[in-house]
Amino acid sequence: MDNKTHILNCALTLFANKGYDAVGVQEIVxxxxxxxxxxxxxxxxxxxxxxxxxxxxxxxxxxxxxSSAVYNGNILMCLRGVASGYFKFALNNKEYYRLQLAMWFSGKNSETLEAIFPSLEQQHRMLEEIFIKASIDHGNMKGRHKLYSATFLGTINTYIGLALNSDLVLDDQLIYKAVHQFMHGIFS
Amino acid sequence: MDNKTHILNCALTLFANKGYDAVGVQEIVxxxxxxxxxxxxxxxxxxxxxxxxxxxxxxxxxxxxxSSAVYNGNILMCLRGVASGYFKFALNNKEYYRLQLAMWFSGKNSETLEAIFPSLEQQHRMLEEIFIKASIDHGNMKGRHKLYSATFLGTINTYIGLALNSDLVLDDQLIYKAVHQFMHGIFS
DNA sequence: TTTTATCTATACCGTTCGGTATATTACGGG
DNA sequence: CCCGTAATATACCGAACGGTATAGATAAAA
Incomplete structure (x- = not known):
């Protein structure tokens, strides 16, 4: 592993456990x-x-x-794929996902929110595209893509947050249930 | 307003907007x-x-x-009351609620998580009591009070997070919908 | 072999950090 | 009127902060 990668890995662990501002450069090196x-x-x-x-x-x-986040005519299957992708990534990159959540909820004027913002925006755009395309097949979803992507990601992050604290196991059954619950909220 | 209160108010604004670690004592005073x-x-x-x-x-x-968080035999009504209480508090104390979320998601070894932990625990205990009492009337809820309180609070915080970013209005209709969606997830 | 660019260490910069020793002010009770 | 306590300011502490000037090492290219 080259030096650059090694530094990034060390920084990730420190940032995730103590917070960006609480970690000094000296500590990292x-x-x-x-x-x-x-x-x-x-x-x-x-x-x-x-x-x-x-x-x-x-x-x-x-x-x-x-690859999962492409609408293929079946909104339920598509969302299940996205949820599954998120869960797998979060469990394989626990430290980074924790850091991402921390940065997301950090203060409005904080450097950390500024740093994570582009990635968050891209994630929302990706989800919104799904809901926009799905609204062609499901008229009652029209015009709500922003709300849907936000609540869907919020739901996913709720479950991931629990799993990161070992309060929950993210298996296929849970994915099915979470997506089903989300869709029920939309169509009722 | 006495001096102590004034200092607390200033600190709240700074912590909520920039993060605890990023704010110096000099800046506060x-x-x-x-x-x-x-x-x-x-x-x-x-x-x-x-x-x-x-x-x-x-x-x-x-x-x-x-006062809302006391089970009265009607789990739906009770949860609606709790959700309504949370929403109202969050909107009346936006800065603190943002700070609370940031502290919640801050690193495992961070001072901020340590500081907020007792309050988070108390909130969970309060919710768990509701679900424990409700499981007497609803047998299929038995033994899942920890899971329920965590996902319920997660759902609430998702909506509050959106409202704090002005992407959503937290009205009675939304409360009804959120609780209904949550209960549907339990009973299906 | 010399040159050139990349990488790394020693030692240091000014600033800000959280915190404090000391002194002064304000004020209520004896 | 004096005394004790709470509240506030001036001025300062050592340590840690993020960052850098300089130079030595390394190795591929000429």
Whole structure:
């Protein structure tokens, strides 16, 4: 594993466990077994390190989900695929998913929200596209794609949050149930 | 308004908008128009300030919700009351609710999670009691009170999160729908 | 072999961090 | 009127902050 990757991995663990602002650059380089100039050579700044980390991980997220997130005429099946993709990614990247949630809920004027915002927007766009296309087949869904994508992602994150605390096991049955519950909310 | 309250209010705004770790003590006292020794006279430490803030606001939360959160034989009505209480509190205390969410999702080893943990636990206990009592009338709910309280609060927070971003209006109709959707998930 | 670009370490920068020693003010009770 | 306590300010502490100037190492290219 090259040095850059190793630094990113160390930073991820620290950020996820203590929070971005609570971790000092010195702590990161000590953990990674390097010195400051090395880090600044690769990433330019602490913020640059965070941006690089988010870029790497969110690319991985979209790779894992992208193929499922295409509307194929069956909204239920499609959402089940997306939910399954999210669950799998979150469980395979627990630290990053925790960090993403923390950044999402961080203050409006915080650097961390600014850093995660593009990835969040892209996730919403991806979901909205599904609901827009689905509304061609399901008229009563028309014009609500923003609301649907937000509540759907919120529901997913609720379950992932529970699973990250080991209060819940994310199996196929749960995916089925979560999506069913979500769709029932739409059609009733 | 006395000085102590004024300092707490200033700290709340700063913490909610920038994050606890990203706000310095100097910034707080400048905003409040005081000096450091005054703050340390009242609160002892930065952490003491956060604890005092959480204590004040979470007391206010339980005051707002407590009366609704008593099972009265009608689980649907009860949950509607709780949801309504949460929504009202969150909209009347937007900054604190945002801060609470941020602290909830902050890293496992972070000071902020430690500070909010008791309040979160109390909220869960309150909800679990409802579901335990309700399971006497509804046998199929038995033994799932932890899961139910977690997903119910998760659902509520999803909607509050959307409302705090002005993507949603939290009216009575939405409460009805959210609780109905939640109960449908339980009984199906 | 010399050159050039990449990578890394030593040592340091000014600033801000959370926190405090000391002194002064304000004020109510004896 | 003096005394004690609570409240506030000035000025400062050592440590940690994010970041960098400089130079030595390394290795591929010329």
């Amino acid at each position: 000590d953990t990674a077994g390097i010195t400051k100039p090395t880090l600044y050579h690769y990433f330019g700044s602490k913020r640059g390190l965070l941006d690089a980390l988010v870029a790497r991980e969110s690319t991985s997220l979209f790779t894992a989900i992208g | 400048d905003t409040a128009g005081i000096t450091k020794p005054t703050l340390y006279h009242y609160f002892g430490s930065k952490r003491g300030l956060l604890d005092a803030l959480v204590a004040r606001e979470s007391t206010s939360l339980f005051t707002a919700i407590g």
